[in-house]
Amino acid sequence: MHTLFIKAKQRDGLTISKEYSFLVDNIDENPEAEFNVASGGFIAETMPLVVHATDDRGVKEVYYKVNSDDYKLMDAQGFDYYTTLIDTSSYKTNDEVK
Numbered sequence: 001m002h003t004l005f006i007k008a009k010q011r012d013g014l015t016i017s018k019e020y021s022f023l024v025d026n027i028d029e030n031p032e033a034e035f036n037v038a039s040g041g042f043i044a045e046t047m048p049l050v051v052h053a054t055d056d057r058g059v060k061e062v063y064y065k066v067n068s069d070d071y072k073l074m075d076a077q078g079f080d081y082y083t084t085l086i087d088t089s090s091y092k093t094n095d096e097v098k
């Protein structure tokens, strides 16, 4: 716990002071991201991908990619949500999981 002291003096010399306690956290944690698509599940046609990404210092941008494609920037929707549409029409259909 740290203490910040503030003192204000008016022209005739009357002085007030206040103090505030505060905590320091200079550890920059890794961002976290949750998807609306379950790993290993099927998606079809055009699927909205929604990512909820958070970070203790704020998330700047979220990207996605499929297979060996290049990363693409997702659309920021506010409140830590990022979206895009994944068009699966150009991807090879997988056989049913047995």
Ligand SMILES: [Ca+2]
Residues within 6 Å of the ligand: 028, 029, 030, 031, 055, 056, 057, 058
């Ligand atoms: Ca961070």
